[in-house]
Amino acid sequence: MQAIVLAAGKGTRMQPLSNEVPKPMLSVVGRPIAAHTADAAVEAGADELVFVVGYGEQTVREFFGESYQGVPVSYVVQDEQQGTADAVRATSDHIDGPFAVLYGDNLYDPEGISRLFEEAPSIASFRVPNPSNYGVLSVEDGAVAEIMEKPDAPQNDLVNGGAYVFPEDARDMLDVPLSERGERELTDVLDRVIAEFTVTPVTLSRWMDVGRPWELLEANEWKLGTVERRVEGDVSGNATIQGSVVVEEGATIRDGSVVEGPAYISEGATVGPNAYIRGCTYVAPDVYVGHAVEVKNSVLLERTTVGHLSYVGDSVVGRDVNFGAGTNAANLRHDGDVVSMTVKGDDVPTGRKKLGAIVGDGVKTGINTSLDPGVKLSSGARTKPGEAIYQDR
Numbered sequence: 001m002q003a004i005v006l007a008a009g010k011g012t013r014m015q016p017l018s019n020e021v022p023k024p025m026l027s028v029v030g031r032p033i034a035a036h037t038a039d040a041a042v043e044a045g046a047d048e049l050v051f052v053v054g055y056g057e058q059t060v061r062e063f064f065g066e067s068y069q070g071v072p073v074s075y076v077v078q079d080e081q082q083g084t085a086d087a088v089r090a091t092s093d094h095i096d097g098p099f100a101v102l103y104g105d106n107l108y109d110p111e112g113i114s115r116l117f118e119e120a121p122s123i124a125s126f127r128v129p130n131p132s133n134y135g136v137l138s139v140e141d142g143a144v145a146e147i148m149e150k151p152d153a154p155q156n157d158l159v160n161g162g163a164y165v166f167p168e169d170a171r172d173m174l175d176v177p178l179s180e181r182g183e184r185e186l187t188d189v190l191d192r193v194i195a196e197f198t199v200t201p202v203t204l205s206r207w208m209d210v211g212r213p214w215e216l217l218e219a220n221e222w223k224l225g226t227v228e229r230r231v232e233g234d235v236s237g238n239a240t241i242q243g244s245v246v247v248e249e250g251a252t253i254r255d256g257s258v259v260e261g262p263a264y265i266s267e268g269a270t271v272g273p274n275a276y277i278r279g280c281t282y283v284a285p286d287v288y289v290g291h292a293v294e295v296k297n298s299v300l301l302e303r304t305t306v307g308h309l310s311y312v313g314d315s316v317v318g319r320d321v322n323f324g325a326g327t328n329a330a331n332l333r334h335d336g337d338v339v340s341m342t343v344k345g346d347d348v349p350t351g352r353k354k355l356g357a358i359v360g361d362g363v364k365t366g367i368n369t370s371l372d373p374g375v376k377l378s379s380g381a382r383t384k385p386g387e388a389i390y391q392d393r
Helices: 033-044 057-064 084-089 110-118 168-173 186-196 213-224
Strands: 002-007 048-053 071-077 099-103 106-108 122-127 135-140 143-149 158-166 200-203 207-209 240-242 245-247 258-260 263-265 276-278 281-283 294-296 311-313 340-343 346-349
Touching: 002 033, 002 084, 033 048, 033 057, 033 099, 033 106, 033 110, 048 057, 057 071, 084 186, 099 106, 099 110, 099 168, 106 110, 106 158, 106 213, 110 122, 110 158, 110 200, 143 186, 143 200, 158 168, 158 186, 158 200, 158 207, 168 186, 207 213, 213 281, 240 245, 245 258, 258 263, 263 276, 276 281, 281 294
Parallel strands: 002 048, 002 099, 048 071, 122 200, 240 258, 245 263, 258 276, 263 281, 276 294, 294 311
Antiparallel strands: 099 158, 106 207, 122 158, 135 143, 135 158, 340 346
16 A cells, blocks of 8 residues: 655744754654654555655655665655645555555554554544544544534544545545635545545544644654663763663763663763763764753754753754753743743643753854743854843744
């Protein structure tokens, strides 16, 4: 079965992390989100991967190449971003038989995707506590009867999980009109398929749409929770490694450092001396975590340096960043409320009581910079020594 992976979007809600890297190619424990999606499809039995690309397409092509995990790969360019149905329609000349559609910025329970392929035609579903924010599935006699988009009074908690297996005939149903949002919606295609075919809902045990910066933290928490201990790098005899920790070959853990799992220290990274890594932290290749630095539940991307005497809590730090000594990314409001973050001009509650900073590529902070919970620093931003940052910059 062919698996179409939608990976053409820029991901404006993910900025500044997506300024240089398309959202599906952002790192989750060292591998792009789209790679985790492709892994699930291959494990389910996909015999071809078709990537719909657009913004940053070269990044996608370079990673996946002509073959991935032994499965041939092809690419289709979505020239104009006109919605998800338009993205799938761009692949219509490639479709040969039943086909799956998955989102390159979603994480899926792999076993659930395998069941999805087996039950074709089918739609992934997921149970949530707040179904009014999703497309809610109405099920009758074991088949999907209707999808109600963001209903005010949902009848159940079973929602659209963003993965589908369509019959080949659906290839002729992809040309749908523009919605009120000005997009061609895949849900309109689903309505047509549901009207003509028996579509089985397959409930995933876990699913996540990685659309906003703090959700990248949650994605890393998920995948780090699956790692098994593997220590291959250079670890000082005076360092302590506890729990499910990966220290790749070529990584260095210096004297007095403590790494508490789940954590992942990549090739070329250096931690310490006397550093403390804990709480679902991913350290990318060639990152330097200096003397007496504490990093908690955070993502540090390639070639970043966190200078000595710093604290980084519940934060995502981009590539080629330099934190001056004493930089502190606070992660907790004094009033105990959830942290909010600005997304496309709106103040959005994140649902997280602990959330630090989101830092774009190439940022440099002066010594003793303080970053308030939930602030974002745009790519290339600078701070002065001793500066306190209360708002996005």
